[in-house]
Amino acid sequence: MPLGSGGGYVLLWAGSAEYAWEFQLLEFPCTLVVVDDARLSEQLIDYLFAVRTQVHGELKDLAREAGLTDTQTDVLWRLSREEETTARRLADRLQCDASTATSMIDRLEKRGLVRRVPHPGDRRAKFIQLTPEGCDLRDRVVEHTLEHSPFARLDRESRLRLHALLREVVDGAASAGEATQ
Numbered sequence: 001m002p003l004g005s006g007g008g009y010v011l012l013w014a015g016s017a018e019y020a021w022e023f024q025l026l027e028f029p030c031t032l033v034v035v036d037d038a039r040l041s042e043q044l045i046d047y048l049f050a051v052r053t054q055v056h057g058e059l060k061d062l063a064r065e066a067g068l069t070d071t072q073t074d075v076l077w078r079l080s081r082e083e084e085t086t087a088r089r090l091a092d093r094l095q096c097d098a099s100t101a102t103s104m105i106d107r108l109e110k111r112g113l114v115r116r117v118p119h120p121g122d123r124r125a126k127f128i129q130l131t132p133e134g135c136d137l138r139d140r141v142v143e144h145t146l147e148h149s150p151f152a153r154l155d156r157e158s159r160l161r162l163h164a165l166l167r168e169v170v171d172g173a174a175s176a177g178e179a180t181q
Contacts, residue, residue, distance in 0.1 A: 051150050058148045059141070066137060075104055076138045077145065079114065079130050086125050113137060 063073035078093050079085065091101035105128055108114040113134035119125035130138055151159055
């Protein structure tokens, strides 16, 4: 299929001078891009930022509609992914200070979206749980996000490949961080 018709074969080269003969024939509806390793890494980071911007924009619109900040909407998303989480773990996931996470939890608790319940193994800690109203709003957040996901237009096989690659990147970054500590 010729490239002009929306699909075809693309010859992709990515390498350094010593590996200049690394070629791969890919079938994609895209154009030929030849880049060195540094430029390829820059483009990957640009694409990750673009995806983040798309997802963040969708969450921001939904947050405004629900009367929440986009960060509070992010908290609902995070709480949907973990049944038992503490303020400390939530702060780690959101990459913010514990005091910031506590303030967000306080505001969500005042709105009746979350509640704190005692941690069975640690009297000092509390689990943060969604209330029924919080679950309803969380379900709207998840449904809206998945419907408008930049990944929705990818077929399942492509999403699985991307998932595996991103998992490898995240796991490698976590391992490298642990090794330097």
